[in-house]
Amino acid sequence: xxxxxxxxxxxxxxxxxxxxxxxxxxxxxxxxxxxxxxxxxxxxxxxxxxxxxxxxxxxxxxxxxxxxxxxxxxxxxxxxxxxxxxxxxxxxxxxxxxxxxxxxxxxxxxxxxxxxxxxxxxxxxxxxxxxxxxxxxxxxxxxxxxxxxxxxxxxxxxxxxxxxxxxxxxxxxxxxxxxxxxxxxxxxxxxxxxxxxxxxxxxxxxxxxxxxxxxxxxxxxxxxxxxxxxxxxxxxxxxxxxxxxxxxxxxxxxxxxxxxxxxxxxxxxxxxxxxxxxxxxxxxxxxxxxx
Amino acid sequence: xxxxxxxxxxxxxxxxxxxxxxxxxxxxxxxxxxxxxxxxxxxxxxxxxxxxxxxxxxxxxxxxxxxxxxxxxxxxxxxxxxxxxxxxxxxxxxxxxxxxxxxxxxxxxxxxxxxxxxxxxxxxxxxxxxxxxxxxxxxxxxxxxxxxxxxxxxxxxxxxxxxxxxxxxxxxxxxxxxxxxxxxxxxxxxxxxxxxxxxxxxxxxxxxxxxxxxxxxxxxxxxxxxxxxxxxxxxxxxxxxxxxxxxxxxxxxxxxxxxxxxxxxxxxxxxxxxxxxxxxxxxxxxxxxxxxxxxxxxxxxxxxxxxxxxxxxxxxxxx
Numbered sequence: 049x050x051x052x053x054x055x056x057x058x059x060x061x062x063x064x065x066x067x068x069x070x071x072x073x074x075x076x077x078x079x080x081x082x083x084x085x086x087x088x089x090x091x092x093x094x095x096x097x098x099x100x101x102x103x104x105x106x107x108x109x110x111x112x113x114x115x116x117x118x119x120x121x122x123x124x125x126x127x128x129x130x131x132x133x134x135x136x137x138x139x140x141x142x143x144x145x146x147x148x149x150x151x152x153x154x155x156x157x158x159x160x161x162x163x164x165x166x167x168x169x170x171x172x173x174x175x176x177x178x179x180x181x182x183x184x185x186x187x188x189x190x191x192x193x194x195x196x197x198x199x200x201x202x203x204x205x206x207x208x209x210x211x212x213x214x215x216x217x218x219x220x221x222x223x224x225x226x227x228x229x230x231x232x233x234x235x236x237x238x239x240x241x242x243x244x245x246x247x248x249x250x251x252x253x254x255x256x257x258x259x260x261x262x263x264x265x266x267x268x269x270x271x272x273x274x275x276x277x278x279x280x281x282x283x284x285x286x287x288x289x290x291x292x293x294x295x296x297x298x299x300x301x302x303x304x305x306x307x308x309x310x311x312x313x314x315x316x317x318x319x320x321x322x323x324x325x326x327x328x329x330x331x332x333x334x335x336x337x338x339x
Numbered sequence: 340x341x342x343x344x345x346x347x348x349x350x351x352x353x354x355x356x357x358x359x360x361x362x363x364x365x366x367x368x369x370x371x372x373x374x375x376x377x378x379x380x381x382x383x384x385x386x387x388x389x390x391x392x393x394x395x396x397x398x399x400x401x402x403x404x405x406x407x408x409x410x411x412x413x414x415x416x417x418x419x420x421x422x423x424x425x426x427x428x429x430x431x432x433x434x435x436x437x438x439x440x441x442x443x444x445x446x447x448x449x450x451x452x453x454x455x456x457x458x459x460x461x462x463x464x465x466x467x468x469x470x471x472x473x474x475x476x477x478x479x480x481x482x483x484x485x486x487x488x489x490x491x492x493x494x495x496x497x498x499x500x501x502x503x504x505x506x507x508x509x510x511x512x513x514x515x516x517x518x519x520x521x522x523x524x525x526x527x528x529x530x531x532x533x534x535x536x537x538x539x540x541x542x543x544x545x546x547x548x549x550x551x552x553x554x555x556x557x558x559x560x561x562x563x564x565x566x567x568x569x570x571x572x573x574x575x576x577x578x579x580x581x582x583x584x585x586x587x588x589x590x591x592x593x594x595x596x597x598x599x600x601x602x603x604x605x606x607x608x609x610x611x612x613x614x615x616x617x618x619x620x621x622x623x624x625x626x627x628x629x630x631x632x633x634x635x636x637x638x639x640x641x642x643x644x645x646x647x648x649x650x651x652x653x654x655x656x657x658x
Contacts, residue, residue, distance in 0.1 A: 077460045081471060084457065087532065088474050094500050095489045110503025148590040157385035172382060179393045183593050183641055186634045187616050189621050190394055190399035203646075210392035213385040243377040272482030274596045275614075276616055278621055290484035294600055295487060304492055311485045318480055329480060333540045 100309040122305030135292040142207050143270040149212035152265050158221030159247045180215045202286045217262040224258035265332040289314040353469035400631045408628035422632035434608055435616040443591040449531045450587050453537025462546045485602030490529045516602055545579035581652040603649045613637050
C-alpha cells in the first residue's frame with residue numbers, strides 16, 4: 049500500500065478522486081496497524097498484570113486489564129507449589145549447554161563443508177539439508193526408545209545430546225563462511241596454521257554475526273520447546289519450565305496468578321534477549337530458523 | 340585438535356622469513372591426506388548426531404510401523420501393513436487428518452494474506468514502523484506453551500478479559516474452547532495471532548528487495564496502484580511467497596503445543612490433530628507401532644504437500 053501511496057504522491061496531475069481514496073487508504077492502514085498493535089500487546093500486558101492479581105480480583109473484575117490491588121502471592125506460590133528453581137535451572141542447562149554445543153558442532157561441520165575440498169562433500173551437504181525436511185515427530189518414538197536403552201531418559205545427556213546440532217545452523221554457518229575471502233585461510237596456511245587453528249583463530253572471529261544468529265535462534269527454540277522435554281523427562285526434577293508449567297497447570301495448580309507468574313518469569317530471558325538483539329532474531333527469520 | 344597436530348608436522352614458515360616465490364614443498368599425495376582427513380573430523384560430531392538421532396530413527400519408525408510394537412512388551416508381533424490398514428479404518432485417524440488439514444489451510448491462507456497486508460503497511464524504515472514491526476514480531480519468539488496458557492485464561496468465560504469485556508458489553512460470555520464449533524477456529528485465531536509477525540518479517544524483506552525502477556517503469560506506463568501491486572509487487576515477491584507458504588504449511592501440519600495446552604484435543608476430539616494423536620497413541624497409550632504408522636503418514640503428507648506447492652508455484656512461472 050505505502051509503496052503505491054508514495055508513487056501516487058510523487059506523480060503530478062493525479063485526479064482528485066485518487067487523492068481522496070489515498071487518504072481513505074492511509075486511514076484504513078493506520079486503523080489496521082493500530083488494532084494489530086493493541087491486539088499484539090494486550091495478552092502480554094494482561095499476563096503480567098494477572099500475575100499480580102488475587103483470585104478474587106480476577107473473578108470480580110474480569111473486564112479490567114489492571115489489578116485493583118497488587119499482590120505477590122502468585123510469585124510466592126510459584127516458589128511454593130512448583131519446584132521452580134529446579135525447573136529454571138533445567139531450562140538454563142538444557143537451552144544453554146545445547147546452544148553452546150550446537151554453535152560449536154554446526155560451525156565445525158560448516159567449516160569443512162565451506163572451506164575444505166573432499167570426496168563426498170556434496171553428498172554430506174545434501175544429507176544435512178534433507179534432515180531439515182523431516183518433521184521432528186517422525187523421529188520422536190525411535191529416539192525415545194534409543195534413549196531408553198542408553199539409560200538417558202530423565203537425564204541432561206538425553207535432553208541435550210540428540211539436539212546438539214541443527215541442520216539449519218550448519219546451513220547458515222556454511223553460507224556465512226563461503227562469503228569470507230579464501231585468501232585469509234591461504235595466508236594463515238602459509239604461516240603454518242593448521243585447519244583447527246584457521247577455523248578457531250581466523251574464521252570464527254569473523255563469524256560473530258552468524259554465531260549470534262544461530263545461538264539466539266537455537267536458545268529461543270530450545271527454551272520454548274514443549275514436546276521434547278515432555279517426552280524425554282518424566283520425573284519432576286528433570287522438567288523444563290514450559291513442560292513444568294504445562295503439566296502443573298493441568299494438575300496441581302488451580303490458582304491462575306501462580307501460572308501467570310510462572311509464564312511471566314519464563315518469558316523474561318527471551319524478552320530481554322529480544323530487546324537487545326532484535327536484529328539477530330530478525331536476521332535469523334529472514335533466513336528462517338524459527339519454529 | 341588432532342588436525343592442528345597433523346599440520347604442525349608440515350614445515351612452518353613464518354611471515355617475514357618467507358622467500359619470495361619460494362618452493363611449495365607439500366607433495367600432492369600428502370596434501371590430499373591433509374585435506375580430506377580433517378574434513379571428516381570437523382564434521383564428525385554433527386554427522387554422528389544427525390545420523391543417530393535423525394536419519395536412522397526415520398528408518399526405524401518405518402520398521403516399527405510394521406509391528407504391533409510397544410515399549411517393554413515381551414513379544415512384538417510382525418503385522419505387515421496391519422497398522423496402516425487399521426489406520427485407514429480408524430475414525431479417530433480420519434478425524435485428526437481432517438482437523439489438521441482444516442487448521443493448516445485456514446491458518447496458512449490467513450497468515451499469508453494478513454502477513455502481506457501488515458508488511459505492506461509497515462515496510463518503510465521509519466522509527467514508528469520499525470517499532471511496530473518489533474511489537475508484531477514479538478509473539479513469534481514466545482513459547483507456544485506460554486501463549487496457549489495466556490490465551491486459555493484470556494478466553495476463560497469466568498476470569499478472562501475477553502469474557503469480562505463481553506459481559507461488560509451486556510452480551511453472554513462465550514465458552515470459546517469448550518464449544519465443539521468454536522474450539523478449532525479459536526486455536527486457528529491464536530496460531531495466526533502468534534505467527535503473523537513471522538510472515539510479516541519475511542514479506543518486508545521481500546518487498547524491500549523489489550527494485551524501485553520496476554515501479555518507475557510501471558508508473559510511466561500509467562499503471563494504477565492495483566496494477567502496480569498485481570504486476571510488479573506480487574511477481575517480485577513470489578519466491579518469498581513460496582517459501583513462506585511452505586514453512587507455514589509444514590509448521591501448521593505439525594501443530595501440537597497449542598492443542599496440548601489449550602484443549603488437549605477436545606471437546607469431542609474437535610481439535611485432535613495428527614501430532615496430538617501420535618503423542619497420545621505413542622506416549623500415553625504406548626501403541627508405538629501404530630503411532631509410528633501415523634508418523635509416516637504425516638511425513639508422507641508433508642512431503643506430498645511441499646512438492647505440490649513447488650509445482651503450483653513453478654506452473655505460475657510458466658504463465
